Amino acid sequence: MAGLRARRARRQAAFRWTVLAVMGVFFLLPLAAMVEFTTRGDSGTWSLLVDWPQLSETYPDLADGIVASLSQASLTALLMLVLLVPTAIWVRLRLPGLRPLVEFICLLPLTIPAIVLVVGLAPVYAWVNYFLGGSSLTLTFAYTILVLPYAYRAIDAGLSAIDVKTLAEAARGLGANWFTVMARVVLPNIRSAVLSAAFLTVALVLGEFTIASLLNRTNLQVAINFLGKSSATMSVAVSLAALILAFVLLLLLSLFGDRRKASR
Amino acid sequence: MATVTDDPDLLAPVPRVRAPRRGLSVRSIRSLLGTVPFFAYVTIFLIIPTLVVAIGAFAGDGGFTLDNVTALGQSYVLDAFGRSIALSAVTAVIGAVLGAVLAYALTTARPGGVLRRVVTAASGVLAQFGGVTLAFAFLATIGLSGFVTVFLRDHLGVDIYAGGVWLFEFPGLALVYTYFQIPLMVIVFLPALDGIRPQWREATESLGGTTWQYWTRVAGPLLAPSFLGSTLLLFANAFSAYATAAALVSQGNPIVPLQIRSALTSEVILGQQNLGKAMALGMVVVVAVVMALYALLQKRTARWLG
Amino acid sequence: MNGVAVHLNDLRRTFGAVHALDGLDLHIEPGELIALLGPSGCGKTTALRILAGLEDADGGRVLVGGKDITGLPANRRDMGMVFQAYSLFPHLTALENVQFGLKLRKRAGGDRAAAMLDLVGISAHAARYPHQLSGGQQQRVALARALAIEPQVLLLDEPLSALDAKVRVQLRDEIRRIQTEVGTTTLFVTHDQEEALAVADRVGVMRSGRLEQLAAPAEVYLRPASAFVADFVGLSNRLPGRLDGDEVVVLGTRLPLVQRAARGPEVTALVRPESVGVVPDPDGDARVLSTAFLGPTSRVTVELGASVVVAQVSGELLAELAVGTPVRLALRPVPVTLEA
Numbered sequence: 001m002a003g004l005r006a007r008r009a010r011r012q013a014a015f016r017w018t019v020l021a022v023m024g025v026f027f028l029l030p031l032a033a034m035v036e037f038t039t040r041g042d043s044g045t046w047s048l049l050v051d052w053p054q055l056s057e058t059y060p061d062l063a064d065g066i067v068a069s070l071s072q073a074s075l076t077a078l079l080m081l082v083l084l085v086p087t088a089i090w091v092r093l094r095l096p097g098l099r100p101l102v103e104f105i106c107l108l109p110l111t112i113p114a115i116v117l118v119v120g121l122a123p124v125y126a127w128v129n130y131f132l133g134g135s136s137l138t139l140t141f142a143y144t145i146l147v148l149p150y151a152y153r154a155i156d157a158g159l160s161a162i163d164v165k166t167l168a169e170a171a172r173g174l175g176a177n178w179f180t181v182m183a184r185v186v187l188p189n190i191r192s193a194v195l196s197a198a199f200l201t202v203a204l205v206l207g208e209f210t211i212a213s214l215l216n217r218t219n220l221q222v223a224i225n226f227l228g229k230s231s232a233t234m235s236v237a238v239s240l241a242a243l244i245l246a247f248v249l250l251l252l253l254s255l256f257g258d259r260r261k262a263s264r
Numbered sequence: 265m266a267t268v269t270d271d272p273d274l275l276a277p278v279p280r281v282r283a284p285r286r287g288l289s290v291r292s293i294r295s296l297l298g299t300v301p302f303f304a305y306v307t308i309f310l311i312i313p314t315l316v317v318a319i320g321a322f323a324g325d326g327g328f329t330l331d332n333v334t335a336l337g338q339s340y341v342l343d344a345f346g347r348s349i350a351l352s353a354v355t356a357v358i359g360a361v362l363g364a365v366l367a368y369a370l371t372t373a374r375p376g377g378v379l380r381r382v383v384t385a386a387s388g389v390l391a392q393f394g395g396v397t398l399a400f401a402f403l404a405t406i407g408l409s410g411f412v413t414v415f416l417r418d419h420l421g422v423d424i425y426a427g428g429v430w431l432f433e434f435p436g437l438a439l440v441y442t443y444f445q446i447p448l449m450v451i452v453f454l455p456a457l458d459g460i461r462p463q464w465r466e467a468t469e470s471l472g473g474t475t476w477q478y479w480t481r482v483a484g485p486l487l488a489p490s491f492l493g494s495t496l497l498l499f500a501n502a503f504s505a506y507a508t509a510a511a512l513v514s515q516g517n518p519i520v521p522l523q524i525r526s527a528l529t530s531e532v533i534l535g536q537q538n539l540g541k542a543m544a545l546g547m548v549v550v551v552a553v554v555m556a557l558y559a560l561l562q563k564r565t566a567r568w569l570g
Numbered sequence: 571m572n573g574v575a576v577h578l579n580d581l582r583r584t585f586g587a588v589h590a591l592d593g594l595d596l597h598i599e600p601g602e603l604i605a606l607l608g609p610s611g612c613g614k615t616t617a618l619r620i621l622a623g624l625e626d627a628d629g630g631r632v633l634v635g636g637k638d639i640t641g642l643p644a645n646r647r648d649m650g651m652v653f654q655a656y657s658l659f660p661h662l663t664a665l666e667n668v669q670f671g672l673k674l675r676k677r678a679g680g681d682r683a684a685a686m687l688d689l690v691g692i693s694a695h696a697a698r699y700p701h702q703l704s705g706g707q708q709q710r711v712a713l714a715r716a717l718a719i720e721p722q723v724l725l726l727d728e729p730l731s732a733l734d735a736k737v738r739v740q741l742r743d744e745i746r747r748i749q750t751e752v753g754t755t756t757l758f759v760t761h762d763q764e765e766a767l768a769v770a771d772r773v774g775v776m777r778s779g780r781l782e783q784l785a786a787p788a789e790v791y792l793r794p795a796s797a798f799v800a801d802f803v804g805l806s807n808r809l810p811g812r813l814d815g816d817e818v819v820v821l822g823t824r825l826p827l828v829q830r831a832a833r834g835p836e837v838t839a840l841v842r843p844e845s846v847g848v849v850p851d852p853d854g855d856a857r858v859l860s861t862a863f864l865g866p867t868s869r870v871t872v873e874l875g876a877s878v879v880v881a882q883v884s885g886e887l888l889a890e891l892a893v894g895t896p897v898r899l900a901l902r903p904v905p906v907t908l909e910a
Contacts, residue, residue: 119316
């Protein structure tokens with residue numbers, strides 16, 4: 001048989017590979033350029049980057065920025081989990097009428113750009129400085145707000161996928177209190193959604209620049225930007241490393257998420 | 265009529281139970297208490313800053329004033345808004361079209377396959393990761409000593425900056441913005457494409473339709489709201505972006521976010537702070553309108569393709 | 571309008587190592603409704619999709635009205651199709667959905683579309699969108715849309731499988747009525763044997779890419795051509811018997827055979843529950859295991875030696891058949907099929 005369907009499938013494959021090739025070149029070119037840029041001559045950029053003691057000595061601001069970002073990412077993920085997960089579950093189970101309000105608030109940061117938020121955060125952070133000092137770690141508070149939309153969407157999707165109400169009623173019927181219901185019945189079932197929210201949080205915090213820079217604190221992106229004025233090669237190298245790290249993170253997330261779904 | 269039982273406990277009169285009062289019962293107050301941490305946190309770090317901006321935009325030396333808002337009418341502010349809108353619109357349209365093509369190419373691949381997963385993860389990174397790293401990536405590519413610049417100069421004798429260094433101006437911003445707009449489009453538009461059922465194509469064929477008729481009468485109309493909504497989302501995304509421009513542009517403040525930066529950091533001119541808040545409020549208004557339209561279009565999409 | 575004849579000759583289709591269709595031969599008379607029945611993976615849907623042009627066959631020919639259309643693309647085949655789910659275009663109203671095919675052919679849709687909606691009994695909802703219609707209503711509109719273009723063949727791919735039980739029964743009678751009225755040659759694919767028996771002129775039971783039997787519903791049920799058909803269509807009891815010429819002796823009763831068999835003499839006969847009579851008998855060698863009241867009929871499961879037999883009894887008899895009651899089984903002299 002002629003295989004009209006087979007012909008159409010082949011045409012689609014040709015189209016697909018053409019598009020991917022063209023787009024691939026466009027998107028990989030800057031990455032390739034970064035590799036080329038950082039390996040020009042004998043700069044020894046990469047060997048310096050992986051040598052932490054040397055790096056902290058040569059570029060103390062960069063080292064500070066990296067450490068700050070990693071701490072901020074962990075703290076934000078933690079604060080987000082502690083704040084959002086119990087609230088999301090609690091509202092689902094006990095206050096379903098409040099859900100639209102919580103959802104609206106969590107999606108509000110999408111409508112309020114970071115550059116606008118930082119304008120309003122300045123006076124609030126004056127108080128934060130007063131109570132907790134001016135360390136970069138206090139950015140965690142602002143970052144938790146920034147990640148709300150993405151984390152909430154991930155957790156909400158996870159809660160929607162399981163029948164929370166029935167699970168809770170079954171557990172309550174067996175005599176569990178609310179804490180047990182949340183911690184030992186619901187939470188284990190939304191593990192992949194919670195993990196997803198944590199990954200997204202980390203990726204977002206590592207890429208944040210606006211608030212840190214305008215509140216005069218340091219983080220990875222601020223350090224890179226500042227470094228760019230003095231050492232172009234090192235700043236490009238760190239940028240590339242950060243991009244690859246984030247890519248690996250999100251790829252792991254998608255693989256992990258798929259495996260959980262497959263095991264159900 | 266004989267009673268069914270002789271048990272005195274069962275025969276005793278049943279005490280009247282008070283019907284639950286409408287409104288706040290102990291239980292519902294306890295439930296609400298559980299949400300206090302969340303609402304308190306959000307109030308301090310989200311609601312109050314928003315109010316600071318909203319109220320500050322109308323604040324002046326003597327209380328409520330419209331001076332800041334009217335100051336928005338100054339030419340340099342209007343120019344900044346105009347450029348922001350133009351930049352966002354251009355990159356939104358380009359990003360939408362190219363992103364839609366790429367997303368469509370992905371749907372023709374195997375659903376759970378490696379290709380889709382890798383491209384989707386890569387899109388996630390590039391869409392969200394941050395303007396500074398992307399700015400530096402482009403500096404390494406077509407900056408003054410970038411890979412492509414040098415290559416073109418040495419091998420083809422072409423100096424792309426013969427007419428001026430456009431990388432740090434509008435064209436440069438547009439190029440770098442497109443780099444994260446396209447992946448964002450892939451992420452936002454792909455679910456809608458996945459919602460197109462194969463039965464609709466097959467039904468069109470069996471009713472005698474050609475490929476062209478399928479795209480113009482079925483798939484096109486079905487995807488239009490999502491495509492439009494995604495374009496709006498891209499617009500809002502570009503409009504709000506700050507980091508890329510901050511890293512690339514060192515001279516002047518061509519777009520609104522950079523204007524706000526200068527208003528925030530300037531200690532010289534009094535009252536600039538409140539002008540900054542007025543500009544911020546203006547930004548919020550623009551983004552809010554766009555997002556509201558996006559939400560409306562999303563509802564339509566969800567109904568058809570969800 | 572009179573239908574055309576459809577011939578599927580020696581259709582083959584392989585997916586990797588799996589033979590979805592293994593030399594399928596099917597002839598549909600003009601105006602006839604044939605139901606293709608079989609378990610998942612038997613190839614019935616593949617056959618329908620090859621007829622529709624939505625899939626290519628690896629071998630064989632498709633003839634409609636005498637013309638070989640094997641190489642013809644789907645959009646030139648002039649066939650109407652109803653899918654199991656997602657039949658309708660969500661962005662068009664019911665009326666617009668029905669007009670779709672007509673508009674493609676540059677025909678003014680109005681009158682014919684309205685007439686079709688009337689035919690399927692859904693005129694009242696003509697202006698509604700699919701998401702405002704129930705599953706059954708959507709399938710009616712899908713049927714109207716398929717018929718609006720006056721197709722040569724009507725193809726129904728498990729159209730009722732996604733619907734509620736009651737709607738299913740109602741709608742299948744409707745489909746039968748409409749098909750008879752319009753007279754289009756129809757191929758109806760289903761995995762529900764009751765559905766197939768109820769709507770079809772002839773039922774084709776398929777297994778592993780081949781037709782096991784193609785005959786009128788009564789024939790398929792009462793005289794199944796193979797053990798597979800006897801088992802798939804309706805319930806069958808497996809009872810040991812002894813072959814004796816043209817008959818088989820089961821539980822002391824001589825039963826005629828559906829088909830002569832050269833084997834045995836020890837065989838297994840497939841006996842329908844309604845052919846098994848149950849009589850309470852203190853000397854009986856069978857014992858009641860369980861009973862089930864099913865409304866119009868009742869079912870009694872009985873233990874006889876090493877076998878378990880299901881019998882259909884009336885509701886009144888059920889009262890005498892408590893669990894553990896000794897009973898005697900009596901078989902009605904209906905033809906039976908032998909297990910291979």
